Amino acid sequence: MRHVVHVLQGLAANPALPPAFVARLVAFAVGEDVEEGARVASVLADRADLSREQALTLAAHEGVLAVGPVRRGLLRADDIDPRALPDAALALLDEGLGLPHWPALLVTDPEPGRREKLAACPGLPPEVAARLAADHRLDVVTSLAAHGTPDPATAALLAAHPHAEVRLMTALNEVVPPALLSALLTGEGLPEAAECAVCGTDPELRWYAPYLRGGAACDGSHRSTVQETRQAALANPSTPAGDVARFAGDPSMLLREPVAARAGLPDAVYAELARDPVPGVLWALAGNPGTGEAVIRELAGVRDPEVLARLIRHPRLPLDLLAGPVGRARAGREALPRITAATAAEVDELAASAEVGVRALVARRRDLPPAVRDALAADPDAKVVKAVASHPGLGEDRLRAMAARHGVPVLAQVAANPDAPGALLEELVRHDPPVPGVLRAVARHPNATGPALLGCLPDVKARRHVAAHPALPAGELPRLLDDPDRQVVEAAAAHPALPLAVMRESMP
Template identity: 25%
Template sequence: MKNHEMICGIIKNPAAPADVLLRLLSDEASSYWETLAWRRLPDQVVDGIVTSPHVTLRVAFAQNKYASGDFRARLVNDPDPTVRAAVAIGPQWFRVPVDSLPEWAQRALLHDQDAQVRSRAEENLPPSRALAALALDADPQRRRAACRAWEYLDAEERRLLLVDAASSVRGDAAKEASIHDADATDLYLQFTDDVPVQRAQVLMRAELHPATARRLAETGDKHERAAMAGNPTVALDTARLLADDPEHTVRLQFASRPDLTEAQRAEIDYHVSESDRLSAVPWVLDSTGVERLRRCAASANTLLRRSAACNRHLPQDAIDLLGRDDDFPVRILLCENQSTVDSEVVLDTFSRWTGPLSSMLLDHPNFPRVGLARRFGDSPEPLQRYLATHDPEAPAELLLRLSHDSDLRFRRAVASHPNLPYGRMTELLGDQDSQTSIRAAANPALPLPLMHQLLDSSGIPRLTC
């Protein structure tokens, strides 16, 4: 048995109780604190971390994606500014929604005595009333931060920010106001000559004066022309100037307008291949109209279908339609964004997707785990046999057989399965493959006394009363 693998596995073991995890707060386990502080934790362990004398532990817990905002807020008054700054930054995990800090905690961070903590809060806290309260602050950087909370500002606060003495504040305010105010869009354009890509992203949603839209359509760079071509508030007659633009991205955006018929789209020279990685169309993402989304899901324009797959207001009949789409990225995006996708669509997409994020589909609420062992346990195809290891009801005999498969991923997968026979699970604790050993130690069927024995053998002291 290898000490490193034992500790790593027990930290990841979902069945590890508080008295086991509390042992890992000891100095002897310090190199594992970050991993420990990032997992789901019992309240007793949270108590141990937030009151720990070790800054490393407290900073790591501030980034815990599973911890509630109330739990993380317990560190808002931490004596170390490094910890408070970490709380202000918060958990930033890819595609993982995070519970917000309570408003009182946000206000405390925004008014912290340490300038670095205040700065991190201004940059990272989500739009809120606490952030909006900085609109009248003497510091222009803090007024800029308030612009991010535009929806929480009243009309007078917005007006003052748009005429602020600091040009940086005026620019940020104009950016936020541009979605409903053509004058603000003109003001925003004055401050963004050197950031064409970011500016085009704003222009895709902005309200524009007809003269401004036409000027950008006729003389703008390719990013601005694409924004004019796709922005639904730009008059169709103006956007039509771009239907034959030499840049394909511009023609594609024009072909993705909501005011074109399918016949009109078919007349435009554009294409979308399965390998193209394209941003979703803003007006489709923002749409709450069921009929409009149905039209997007049924469109011959692949980009519109991909964009519709990302919209959380998509009706079930459109979800079912896109589940049969010929474009594989449509089905990937559908599974990533829609919780009611048919289970067989989720399974087929997982089976075919070779990208690094495919494992995320294992956590889809409709991933059909139960029954996979019966369907695929004896399949000659390795990928299908691998699917069988994800069945929570997989029989012990199958798991035992797969644990001896020549393909290493089977040994790794079954090592953490709670139905694996106890004898084989303990054998895998000492496997020559470190990942297999870790997963065996993470097996939720690992008996509590054995967890303690493994920590004993790794030199982790027992708790004293």
């Protein structure tokens, strides 16, 4: 059964769609079927060939759809009347594309949700920000505190707000002046809050804290919100490092953990935290790019899998640690930061390591000198060859030799090599039994031929890319519109080679 809305979404993105069909889709997008129309509208808004009238129609339907046309020059901000299209004006302000006089008009909007969105917009005039800070709706104020860019005077009002929830949101905001973040962290210089989300009377927040923030409680001191405020301030990179360091020995691990994650602290603080008994603190410390060699070496002896997994991606990792437990840690697929930054001499040393794992890690770099690359491609271990196989510059003969020598373990990486020719890709697709990784790599490969792509169709993940590939024979596209996978359907409908007759019969 054809997924009609997914066909329409794909057609809305099809660059070959005739103007008359674009107009029909715009009419459908703003019609009565709100859910399906919204999906199609969001795709249409990204088209470069919309008319000004069509772009305005979509913007009136959903304000955020004005952003794309304005960025591409199809609309100007002057085309948007903030009184008639307040949601479009808010979307443009949020992207920094609005006009200076709009905030003063929108701050009086009777809809609280719009004032909440306005509060999160960057660069609001001080008088507008002050008005939002005094809004009778707490959700408007917390939006300004957490996401807005309040001027210093307004930020001071938010930091000293009588509601603890506003203070918490202010502590999250990186544009708040450092001195205010210090005050929120320590409580020094601020009056005590009068209420919090637990003990307060605001119906919109009274139910919120106990259910969405486990352990929320208040005995009159608003203790859980105060604790969360300190956590937020400690994690805020704008909070002065000296004030953050004071909490390295705090009894609460919830406060020590953000300290451990903070770069720019004295080495002595990191050394103290490296002896912390709580795994979460050590995990944060191991992932902190500001820790030095001594702390890294101490953490390498912890033998915690998560600590090691974070250390292996540390940009200052001593390379000799790769020969030990750190080098065997979970590392992901990308080249490691420290190996990416390695000097030519260090690369040579790593590539000549007696440890297979070390050679495999350096083989992930895609800017290796040709001599090093070729030596790794000839490595006797399949793990190393697999890591280097997708490196550009290996050439067809070497790729074939790698595939012949190591077989299935390296075939997907050989198929992903940018220099793999179409004939080789066709051969790899015909491997019996099929290798899923090969099919998915070939389906995305720019050198894939029609026959190679047809061989990838049995695999659904590969089929999603095959349906969008420019080399796919056009005759296959109508059949893919009936595919059970919606991503395949959308890709096929968006293919510029889709026959015009099929586009016509798919129109709403």
